[in-house]
Amino acid sequence: MKPFRVLATLVALASSCQTYEFNRVEPFTVSQRRQVEVFASKRLKPNIMLLVDNSGSMLLPTDTTNSACPAGCGSSLQNRCPAACPTRVTEMRAAMNSFLTNRGNVARFGLTVFPQVDTGNACRAPVVVNESIPGPTRNDEGTDQALIDNARKVNDTLRTLTNDPTGGTPTGGALNFVSTNPGLNDLNDGRTDLVVLLTDGLPNCNTQAPASLCACAQPGQSCSTQQINACSCTLGNCATTTANYCNIGCLDSDNSVAQVRALFQKDIRTVVVGFGADVASGPGPAVLKAMADEGGFPRRCPDGTTGECGGGACNTTTHLCEQSFYAASNATELEDALAKISAAVDPEPCKFELAEKPDEPGYLSVLIDGENVSPSPTTWEYVEAQQAVIFTGDICERLRTSTPQEPVNLEFRIVKRL
Secondary structure (H helix, E strand, O other): OOOEEEEEEEEEOOOEOOEEOOEEOOOEOEEEEEEEEEEOOOOOOOEEEEEEEOOHHHHOEOOOOOOOOOOOOOOOHHHOOOOOOOEHHHHHHHHHHHHHHHOOOOOEEEEEEEOOHHHOOOOOOOOOOOEOOOOOOOOOOOOHHHHHHHHHHHHHHHHHHOOOOOOOOOHHHHHHHHOOOHHHOOOOOOOOEEEEEEEOOOOOOOOOOOOOOOOOOOOOOOOOHHHHHHHOEOOOOOOOOHHHHHHHOEOOHHHHHHHHHHHHHOOEEEEEEEEOHHHOOOOHHHHHHHHHHHOOOOOEOOOOOHHHHOOOOEEOOOOEEOOOOEEEOOHHHHHHHHHHHHHHHOOOOOEEEOOOOOOOHHHEEEEEOOEEEOOEOOOEEEEHHHOEEEEOHHHHHHHHOOOOOOOEEEEEEEEEEO
16 A cells, blocks of 8 residues: 555574583574564545446345335336335445445545446446546645535435446446546555445446357357356346347456456555345355455454454454455445445554564564664553554654654564574
8 A cells, every 4th residue: 555665574593502411401593573664644545436336236125025125126217116125226325325424534535336328328337437536635634524525525426326227237347447547546645545346236248258158149059058157147148149148248257357456556456345135146256256356455354253254254364354345235234344444444543463473572572763662551562362563642643643754664573482
């Protein structure tokens, strides 16, 4: 991420072994690990482009077993579900309304909705940004109200644009479009750049899909089981030339993952949020995980619990969730996912997780701007359960107010017995 750089080096100390008459002394070897962090302005708020799926499947109920949802409702704009039936679009708007209203100042939000159906092509990637990320500022002083007003505007636009969900899911094209957004490509603003992809369906709409069935779907021909499986149709029957489903209906996973990878190569991270039943089973979880894995913004579980991973497994060695994307099936779960994401992009500025765990607390030393600082209630403490150093008092305040122009250089030294 732009706000700080991490450099880790290992320095090995000499080992020794001595023996006295009848008393054997076991070899005792130590090494010193140095974790150096140049801490510069985590307080600069990130640029976040909300990339929101508004395809036709957003009309579907979030829970098809709900008695308020008639069978088959949400299949089209002409067959909407009644107001009492929670649908993907109504639940998404409720969650986003709460999130943007209550947390509008945590980031500099922009909005892009896809597909771009006003062109008459229901499978077209977006060609306009619906709300731009705010213009650059040197720092965040005095910008809170402006960011709150901007988030309100984003929320109003989102509610207007998602009245009539329709079309396919050109996820790859949408990711490619936002990759050139100026608000995400300012290399000198010292901010983290993120795309938060919120999608309820599998990516499709690629007219150049490599597993296209168009060659075998012609009249008088038939597609083999192998070809059909390779296509992994997202729209029912793709072995037909009707509406070009033979190519745009095929799962566009490889291209979507490649677009996320291309964003990361430009130092733009991608967070993936899956919403609805389509991303809970079948090929959905694998596709979303593949995109999230390439996004450069891993889902963390710092306390080593499954609860931090939405009930999924937590790797207690890396403190990363094995399910790297966020999943939600209703407004409450979606708002919770968004809250976790906002907390992750603005982590506690006075807490630092260590790459390695000291054998004993006394084997850890902390240097600030080259000066050794002893632990105390007014400086720092090591919390073993979290494998983290937490700063307090004036040091914490220095970290909170640091900037790229005035960074704080932190160095953690750990002596390890081998």
